[in-house]
Amino acid sequence: MKLRTKYILFVVIVHLTALVLTYFIFNNNKVYFMLSEVVVIVSIVFAWRLYIQLIQPLKTLMQGVDAIKDRDFNVKFLTTGKHEMDQLIDVYNQMMDELRIERTRQEQQHFFLEKLIFTSPTGIVVLDFDDNVQQINPKAAQILGVEESQLLKQPVDNLQHPLLTFIKQLRSGENIVVKPDGINTYKLQKSHFIDRGFSRNFIMIEDLTAEIVAAEKNVYGKVIRMMAHEVNNTVGPVNSIMQSALKTDQLWEGHKFNTLKDALQVAMDRNQNLNFFMRNFAELVKLPPANKKQVDVNQLTNSVTKLMGLKAQEKAIVFEFDLAPGPFYILADEQQMEQAIINIVKNAIEAINDDNGVITFTTVSNRLTISDTGSGISAEQSSNLFSPFFSTKKDGQGIGLTLVREILVNHGFEFSLKTITPKKTSFTIMFG
Incomplete structure (x- = not known):
């Protein structure tokens, strides 16, 4: 009442x-x-x-x-x-x-927070009380390569993206640095906030690729310059002494020193090879800015395959083409892109261990894909493929793919290298 x-x-x-x-x-x-x-x-x-x-x-x-x-x-x-x-x-x-x-x-604070999340250079995925995706900012959608609508209201534990599988291993407050494709490096962090008295989780995905690449280049650049300095300072005088000895006929008159002369010549040749070896490393440090001009990718691909044809024939490898009709123009440095494609094809040839292998070149949808029927890439190898000095070959220098990465990054082209099926490994370059 x-x-x-x-x-x-x-x-x-x-x-x-x-x-x-x-x-x-x-x-x-x-x-x-x-x-x-x-x-x-x-x-x-x-x-x-x-x-x-x-x-x-x-x-x-x-x-x-x-x-x-x-x-x-x-x-x-x-x-x-x-x-x-x-x-x-x-x-x-x-x-x-x-x-x-x-x-x-x-x-005002909510509007500012929403604006901050939307424009943040860090990917942010906000979960609801049941750990379903409630909000995802544009950077996170770009990193994950999906539309926002595809993730909303989905349980985060059911999502199959490689980056999100690492998140499942984290507790709130923990973070981890991962390199899922061997190219890009990400820092993943899981944290929480209190909403109406209850805890809710959110995920931050930070792209560290540019910083890691710059730090790596700075480190190996110093190492290479130091090595080149020491090698040049040693090889030059030693070669000069040996060359003078070989040209001084008085040292060899009346003696049968042909074996020694041959040994000195071998040593000189080895020194020259060492200089060549160091020049290959120096290319990583001295790579000039891209001089971009209009380049036909189809024509460039045909030129590279003609150059690498003899090497492929030695292993009975066949080149197959599925190129877009007509010219396929991009803005790029022709010499640098040619060197990048040569290195990719060279790796593809070396990856094919048996005879009658096939390397396929495909241009479609503004991208170039080079696929081979080689042995493929293991999970352990994939995270280190583009790391300087890492090689899966016994006598490899570990600079081929690193140089490819430097060239493509300088051009602003995205790329990926992965084994799709046991007999199909593809290197894809996205031109924009």
Whole structure:
């Protein structure tokens, strides 16, 4: 029962009782009976006016409560001139002002946070209370290579993307650096925040590829320059001494030193090979900026296959072509791109161990794909393929794919190298 109902019921009972009592008490005295009736009527009027004054603040308070329920913080009340009522109105109006200011501040903070997440260079995936994907920013969608709609409301544990499989191994507050495709490096971090008293997780994906590549290049650049300096300082004088000895006929007159002369010549040749070896390394450091011009990828591919044809014939390897009709133009440095494709084809030839292998060249949808039927790439090898000095070959220098990476990165081309099936490994270059 409401308070006002109780009050009205109480007033009615009291005055009915008073009327009944006055009737029995002053029934024989008309004057006193009439006076008592007047008193009861005045009491009723006074009780009604008192009811209005007591109930009005409650009505006002209920209107304010309804406004708060509707989250309408613009509703305010005017003062009435009554002290108690005005105190309540002042407190209510002050509370509404504070709520309106706080709501405005929260909306601004929320808008700023949404803008920050949307424009962040770090990929962010926000999960709901059940670890379903609730929000994903454009950078995360770009890194994962999917549309936002494909991930929303999906359980994160059910997603099969290589990066997200690493996230499943992390607890909140942990992070890990991974290199899933051997090319790009990412830092994954899982953390949480409190929403309405409950914990929710979010995932941050930071692309460290550019920083890692720059750091690697800086390190191996210093190593190569130091090695080249020491080798040149040693090989030059030694070769000069041996060449002078070979040209001094007086040293060999009357002696049968042909074996020694041959050994000196072999040593000189070995020194020259060492110089060539160091020049290959120096190419990584001295790679000039790309001089971009219009280049026909189809024509460039045909030129490289003619150059590498004899090497392929030695292992009975066949070149197959599925090239786009007509010219396929891109903006690139022709010499650098030719060197990159030569290295890719050379690796493909060396990866084919049996005879009658096939290397296929495909140009379609603004990309070039070079596939081979070689032995493929293991999971252990894939994470280190483009690392400097790493090679799967016994006598490899580990600079072929590193040079390819440097050339393609300088051009701004995306690329991938992976084994699709046991007898199909593809190197794909995306030109834009």
